[in-house]
Amino acid sequence: MRKILVAAMFSAAFSLCRAQDIKLLQPDTQGGKTLMKAFWDRKSDREYSEKTLTDKDLSNLVWAATGINRKDSGKRTNPTAMNLQEIMLYVFNDKAVYLYDAKKHTLVKKADGDHRNLIAGRQDFASKAPVSLLMVVDMSKYMDDDEHARLMGAVDAGIVSQNINLYCAANNLCTVPRGTMDQNGIRKLLGLTELQIPLINNPVGYPK
Numbered sequence: 001m002r003k004i005l006v007a008a009m010f011s012a013a014f015s016l017c018r019a020q021d022i023k024l025l026q027p028d029t030q031g032g033k034t035l036m037k038a039f040w041d042r043k044s045d046r047e048y049s050e051k052t053l054t055d056k057d058l059s060n061l062v063w064a065a066t067g068i069n070r071k072d073s074g075k076r077t078n079p080t081a082m083n084l085q086e087i088m089l090y091v092f093n094d095k096a097v098y099l100y101d102a103k104k105h106t107l108v109k110k111a112d113g114d115h116r117n118l119i120a121g122r123q124d125f126a127s128k129a130p131v132s133l134l135m136v137v138d139m140s141k142y143m144d145d146d147e148h149a150r151l152m153g154a155v156d157a158g159i160v161s162q163n164i165n166l167y168c169a170a171n172n173l174c175t176v177p178r179g180t181m182d183q184n185g186i187r188k189l190l191g192l193t194e195l196q197i198p199l200i201n202n203p204v205g206y207p208k
């Protein structure tokens, strides 16, 4: 009886662990197509297999989007204006919503449940992708929240999105950059401030 109780406790602790943050795998240093081939193959896809992304693909994808590629300076795969690193990357799947912590290369859970419908907005196809990446611009990192700063924030979000587009093209994943989403629903769910703007998202999945 005692053995069963101990086993049950271990099992409960393990599932609790799994339900929390996700420590991502070390990103690959090789693999994928050549950059030129990825440019040839890049395109918007709006149909996805419902198959869950492998841990390896998810880890590489998130790192390619905005991971640290220089440990000494903490700089990223994506350049940002004045190195402000103001793009917050959220990951939505069928279980939860996570915020990417680049220093720890970890997805930190921010909300329970399947909220991919908020990413989809009025485009239903997007809620079928197993995972969606959302770029939120944190304008509080800028000295002034003026028009030029807003444009720079938008450029920086677009660069992260293009990293995702190219990673997908190079690794036979499907994606589309999208401005469509339920902005208010996302703001509410994630508790974003006025200066944190959900700007663009990329649903990602394997070909159907």
Ligand SMILES: Cc1cc2nc3c(=O)[nH]c(=O)nc-3n(C[C@H](O)[C@H](O)[C@H](O)COP(=O)(O)O)c2cc1C
Binding pocket: 042, 043, 044, 045, 046, 123, 176, 177, 178, 179, 180, 200
């Ligand atoms: C900033 C931006 C916003 C976009 N928003 C949407 C969108 O909300 N929904 C959608 O289905 N496609 C969206 N797209 C994808 C474009 O429709 C697509 O890139 C364009 O039709 C060209 O097709 P291609 O990507 O296959 O070359 C967006 C693209 C960009 C760059």
